[in-house]
Amino acid sequence: MKIMNMVNAINDALDIKLKEDESVIVYGEDVGVEGGVFRVTEGLQLKYGAERVFDSPLAESGIVGTAVGMAVAGLRPVVEMQFCGFVYPAMNQIISHASRMHNRSRGRFKTPMVIRFPYGGGINALEHHSESMEALYGHIPGVKVVIPSTPHDAKGLLISAIESNDTVIFMEPKRIYRAIKQEVSEEKFSIPLGKAHIVSQGTDVTVIAYGAMVREVQKAAVMAKNEGISVEIIDLRSIYPIDKETIKESVKKTGRVITVTESPRSFGVASEITQIVNEEVFLYLEAPPKRVTSFDTIVPLPKGEHHYMVSPEKIFYEIERTVKY
Amino acid sequence: MFNTYNPLNNSMFRIMDNFGKIINTDYFPDLLDEEILKAYHDMLFARTADLMTVSYQRQGRIYTYPPNYGQEAIAGAAGKIIQDDDWLVPAFREMGAYLAKGATLKEIFLVFMGYEDGSKFEYAKNMLPTSVPIASQLLHAVGIGYEIKLRKKNQAVFTFVGDGGTSEGDFHEALNFAGVWKVPVIFIVQNNQYGISTPFRVQTASDGIAIKSIAYGIKGIQVDGNDFFAMFAALKNASQYAKSGNGPVLIEAVTYRKGPHTTSDDPTKYRTKEEETEWDEKDPLKRLKAFLNDKKLIDEKAEEILIEQYIAEIDRQFSEAENYPKYPLNDVFDYLYDEMPEDLKEQKREHEKFLKWKENLKM
Numbered sequence: 157m158k159i160m161n162m163v164n165a166i167n168d169a170l171d172i173k174l175k176e177d178e179s180v181i182v183y184g185e186d187v188g189v190e191g192g193v194f195r196v197t198e199g200l201q202l203k204y205g206a207e208r209v210f211d212s213p214l215a216e217s218g219i220v221g222t223a224v225g226m227a228v229a230g231l232r233p234v235v236e237m238q239f240c241g242f243v244y245p246a247m248n249q250i251i252s253h254a255s256r257m258h259n260r261s262r263g264r265f266k267t268p269m270v271i272r273f274p275y276g277g278g279i280n281a282l283e284h285h286s287e288s289m290e291a292l293y294g295h296i297p298g299v300k301v302v303i304p305s306t307p308h309d310a311k312g313l314l315i316s317a318i319e320s321n322d323t324v325i326f327m328e329p330k331r332i333y334r335a336i337k338q339e340v341s342e343e344k345f346s347i348p349l350g351k352a353h354i355v356s357q358g359t360d361v362t363v364i365a366y367g368a369m370v371r372e373v374q375k376a377a378v379m380a381k382n383e384g385i386s387v388e389i390i391d392l393r394s395i396y397p398i399d400k401e402t403i404k405e406s407v408k409k410t411g412r413v414i415t416v417t418e419s420p421r422s423f424g425v426a427s428e429i430t431q432i433v434n435e436e437v438f439l440y441l442e443a444p445p446k447r448v449t450s451f452d453t454i455v456p457l458p459k460g461e462h463h464y465m466v467s468p469e470k471i472f473y474e475i476e477r478t479v480k481y
Numbered sequence: 482m483f484n485t486y487n488p489l490n491n492s493m494f495r496i497m498d499n500f501g502k503i504i505n506t507d508y509f510p511d512l513l514d515e516e517i518l519k520a521y522h523d524m525l526f527a528r529t530a531d532l533m534t535v536s537y538q539r540q541g542r543i544y545t546y547p548p549n550y551g552q553e554a555i556a557g558a559a560g561k562i563i564q565d566d567d568w569l570v571p572a573f574r575e576m577g578a579y580l581a582k583g584a585t586l587k588e589i590f591l592v593f594m595g596y597e598d599g600s601k602f603e604y605a606k607n608m609l610p611t612s613v614p615i616a617s618q619l620l621h622a623v624g625i626g627y628e629i630k631l632r633k634k635n636q637a638v639f640t641f642v643g644d645g646g647t648s649e650g651d652f653h654e655a656l657n658f659a660g661v662w663k664v665p666v667i668f669i670v671q672n673n674q675y676g677i678s679t680p681f682r683v684q685t686a687s688d689g690i691a692i693k694s695i696a697y698g699i700k701g702i703q704v705d706g707n708d709f710f711a712m713f714a715a716l717k718n719a720s721q722y723a724k725s726g727n728g729p730v731l732i733e734a735v736t737y738r739k740g741p742h743t744t745s746d747d748p749t750k751y752r753t754k755e756e757e758t759e760w761d762e763k764d765p766l767k768r769l770k771a772f773l774n775d776k777k778l779i780d781e782k783a784e785e786i787l788i789e790q791y792i793a794e795i796d797r798q799f800s801e802a803e804n805y806p807k808y809p810l811n812d813v814f815d816y817l818y819d820e821m822p823e824d825l826k827e828q829k830r831e832h833e834k835f836l837k838w839k840e841n842l843k844m
C-alpha cells in the first residue's frame with residue numbers, strides 16, 4: 157500500500173500496463189518530455205522510451221485518428237486529450253471510427269484504445285477547461301465511458317480500460333486530482349467496467365453520482381444524517397455500460413432517487429437514470445426521481461462559477477425535499 | 482514583396498540585425514523618427530503590462546495568464562498596420578494588437594480575473610474575443626474575409642495563431658478556404674518555438690511554416706518576428722496586397738516565447754538556459770532600442786519616467802478591474818440566447834428558490 161492521489165494512481169496504472177504489455181503506447185500533447193500539463197504521465201517517457209511514450213503534434217483529430225489505426229493494427233494506445241474542452245476536434249474520429257470499426261468490420265477490427273482527459277469545474281480555469289460533457293460520450297453507441305471518483309478507483313478502472321478490447325473514454329475529475337489521497341495497492345488490480353459501487357448504505361434515499369460529485373454527495377449526506385435522513389450513495393464509476401441492477405436494487409430499498417451531476421441538466425446522465433428508474437422500478441417510488449445538476453448554460457468563468465457548481469447544500473436541499481415529499 | 486520573395490529558399494526576411502543595424506534598406510519602412518519612437522514606447526508599455534500581469538498572478542490576484550514576453554514586436558507592428566476598419570481575430574498571445582485595436586487593459590484583466598464581461602472589448606472596433614481552442618479562430622477570419630470580398634469593402638482581416646496551432650486541421654482548412662476564395666486575410670503565425678513544452682520540430686517535419694503557403698496557392702513569407710521593421714514592412718505589404726484583391730498572405734513570424742507558456746508552466750523542464758540566453762540577444766525591444774540609441778533618440782531618464790507612468794496607469798486599470806462589481810446570477814443565464822427559453826428561466830427561478838432556502842439554513 158502507498159498513499160496516492162489520483163494523478164499518482166493513474167500514473168501507476170499506466171506504468172503497470174506499459175511494463176507488462178509492450179503493445180501499450182501512450183501519447184498526446186505535452187505527454188512525453190513534460191509528463192502532461194497535470195503531470196499524469198510524468199517519468200513514463202524516461203522509463204519506457206520516446207517510442208512508446210511521446211509528445212504528438214497539437215491536433216486532437218490526429219491523435220485519436222492515429223490511435224484508431226494503431227489499435228486496429230494490434231497496439232493498445234492510451235491517448236490524452238489535454239482538457240475536456242479540446243476533445244471536440246477529435247469527435248469525428250471518435251464517433252465515425254473509434255466507436256464503429258468493430259461493427260463496420262463485423263468484429264474483424266477492434267479498437268482497444270483509451271482516450272483519457274481531465275474534465276469538470278471548480279478549479280478557477282479559463283474558458284473551455286471546466287466542462288463536464290460525459291453525456292455526449294454516453295450517447296455514442298460503441299464506446300464505454302468511465303469516470304473514477306477516488307485514486308483507488310482510478311487505478312483499477314484504468315487498468316480495466318486499457319485491457320478492454322473496446323474504445324474507452326476515460327474522464328478524470330481534475331478538481332480532485334490532488335485533493336483526495338488514500339492508500340492504494342502498488343500491486344496490479346482491476347475494477348470491472350460497468351459496475352457501480354455503493355459508497356455507503358442507507359435507507360431513506362438513493363443518491364447517485366460519479367467523479368468529483370461523489371465527494372459533494374458525501375458532504376450532503378452528513379448534513380442529511382444530522383437531520384435524521386439516511387442516504388445510500390452510489391458511485392456509478394461507469395456512465396456506459398450503466399449498472400442498472402445496482403440502481404434498481406437500491407431504489408427498491410429506499411423508494412427515492414436523486415442523481416447528481418455537474419454537467420448541464422438536459423439530456424444528461426441524470427435524465428437517463430431517472431428514466432431507468434421510471435421504467436423499471438416505478439411502483440417502488442415514494443417521490444419523483446430528481447436531478448441535481450448544473451444549469452443548461454456555459455460554465456461561467458471563475459468569478460461566476462460558484463453560481464454554477466453543484467454544492468453540498470444544493471444536494472442536501474433536494475434530499476430534504478425528496479424525503480419530505 | 483510577395484512576387485519576389487520565394488518561401489522555398491527559406492530565407493528569413495530581416496531589416497535590422499541583432500544590434501539594431503539596418504541590413505536591408507530596400508524595405509526599410511517609411512516611418513518618421515517620432516513614429517518609430519512611439520512604436521517602441523507602445524512595445525515597452527505592452528511589455529511592462531505583461532510583466533506586471535505575471536506579478537499580479539504570482540500575488541494570486543488573477544488566474545492563469547499567458548505571457549507575451551519576447552514576442553512584442555509582432556503584435557507591436559501589427560498594431561501599427563491594422564486600421565480601425567480592419568478586423569482582428571486573435572488567439573491569446575498578442576496583447577499589443579489588442580491594445581492597439583482599442584481593447585483596454587482593464588478588460589484584459591477582467592478576463593483573467595474570471596469575468597466574461599472583459600471579453601466584450603467594447604471600445605475595440607472589429608475585434609473578436611480571445612479564442613482558446615487552438616487554431617479554430619482562423620476559419621472565422623476567413624468567413625469575415627468572405628463578407629469583405631462580397632461587399633467589396635476596403636478592409637483586411639488579421640488573424641493570429643501559434644506554431645503549435647499549425648498542426649491543427651483548422652489551420653490547413655483555413656489556408657485552403659482562404660486560397661480558394663481569395664479573401665483578404667493575413668495569417669500571422671507566431672512561431673515562438675514551443676507549444677507549451679512541445680518544440681517546433683515535433684509539430685512539423687517541414688523547415689518552416691511560410692513554406693506551407695505554396696501548397697495552398699497563397700503568398701507566404703518567413704519574417705524575423707523580433708525585428709520590428711521587418712514585421713512592419715511584411716504586414717504593410719501584406720495588407721496592401723490583400724486589400725487590392727490578390728488574396729491571403731501567410732506570415733511566419735519567427736520569435737521566442739521568453740516566458741513560460743502560462744503562469745502554471747515551468748519551462749526548465751523542457752528547455753535549456755543556453756537556448757534562452759541565445760534568444761535574449763535577439764530580444765525585440767533591445768534591438769529596436771539599439772537602433773533608436775544610434776539615432777540618439779533614447780533618453781534614459783525620460784524612459785525611466787515613462788515606465789513609472791506606465792506602471793501607475795497599469796496599476797490604475799488593474800485596481801479598476803479588481804473593484805469590478807460582483808458577478809450576478811443573471812450573468813450566467815442572460816447571454817446564451819436572443820430570447821431566453823422558458824426552461825432556462827425556470828432553472829434560474831428554481832435556483833433562486835434554493836438560494837432563499839440556503840439563507841434560512843444559515844440562520
Ligand SMILES: Cc1ncc(C[n+]2csc(CCOP(=O)(O)OP(=O)(O)O)c2C)c(N)n1
Nearest residue numbers: 242574613614615643644645646675676677
Ligand atoms: C484545440 C486545443 N487543444 C489544446 C489546447 C491546449 N493548449 C493551449 S495553448 C497550447 C499550445 C499552443 O501552442 P502554440 O499554438 O504554439 O501557441 P503559443 O501558446 O506558443 O502561443 C495548447 C496545447 C487548446 N487550447 N486547444
